[in-house]
Amino acid sequence: MRSDDWHTTGDITEFLAHAGDFLRSQPARHTTPLTTIEKLRTQGTDAVFGWLGRGNEVSAFFYHRPNQRLTVSRLSAEESGALAARLAGVTLSGVTAENDTAAAFSEAWQRLTGAAAVPTVQVLLYRLGTLTPPEPVPAGWGRVAEPQDHEQVVRWCDAFRADVEEAPAESWAVSRFADKQFTFWETPDRTPVSMAGSTRMVGGMVRVDPVYTPAHLRGLGYAGAVTVEVSRAALAAGATDVVLFTNPANTTSNALYQRIGYVPVTSFTGYDFL
Structure with a gap:
């Protein structure tokens, strides 16, 4: 997994053209991104979006708004490390993701930046x-x-x-x-x-x-x-x-x-x- 397999944009229309189908493919797991990105789409956006994949094959996404934690879909440890490398140099206040993904990304970010990662929020999703x-x-x-x-x-x-x-x-x-x-x-x-x-x-x-x-x-x-x-x-x-x-x-x-x-x-x- 290479960091350049991650693609980024500040254009929400471009992001949805690439990652929209994947975003909607798991509506329960992606509940918060679905509602947040829809709000950003209709009310205007100041965010960076990204998706993982080659060609039309998208397997993950992220978005980041100023002064908010990075939000990431489910990733492997390798994919988390590649994303951390791709975002090196960006100021991140934290990350929110499924437990294993959040832990893996935090560990990778700590290795790259030296920042301490402190778990502050935990929630359980029901369907x-x-x-x-x-x-x-x-x-x-x-x-x-x-x-x-x-x-x-x-x-x-x-x-x-x-x-x-x-x-x-x-x-x-x-x-x-x-x-x-x-x-x-x-x-x-x-x-x-x-x-x-x-x-x-x-x-x-x-x-x-x-x-x-x-x-x-x-x-x-x-x-x-x-x-x-x-x-x-x-x-x-x-x-x-x-x-x-x-x-x-x-x-x-x-x-x-x-x-x-x-x-x-x-x-x-x-x-x-x-």
Whole structure:
């Protein structure tokens, strides 16, 4: 594997012409790149993109935005080393990829640059198998959030972000939540008790994110009910892959998602380079 088997461009149209089919070929594994690259395509881009291959044979890709970790699809150790060599001289704050790929690239980058690599983020990816509503279903129903619900959506997204220790965005408009659709679970007296967001469908994939229930209402089945609601809506809209991420250390949420039909796919790690 040679470093010049990697091709780079700042033109997202060129990147998609070469790597778009491969990007869409694994919609679950490529969930974050699919939604991020679609946003960059429609809203403008300041990023570098790359793909691995010769001719029409593409087997991997990456993209890098200023002040963000490098995002890489699944690579072998040899391919990770070749990419690190190809990017030598570029300033990287870190890398996010499937566990083995992230570790291999970090090791190669450390050899080349001397930078220390510190794992700071780990998430587990699930894909929906057979949707299985929990029993019993809590009293109430799902309701898609409307414009008048915006303040509550923002407030609960901020609370979710604080719970998972996620840094705030500069504003709602540029946050990762702004372009999602949100659904509430409401009790019979029309009180919202839980909320789930979902991405727009890209490449047949919809990602459920975030799922939030206020602390004093947890353990009553509301999170499972609203997750089923948005998952069912995604399937009804034609999604072939409905996915979500969890913190692997959160045994409660992992058990919940497995009960309603989500199946583990793979884990991702984010390393910061110091």
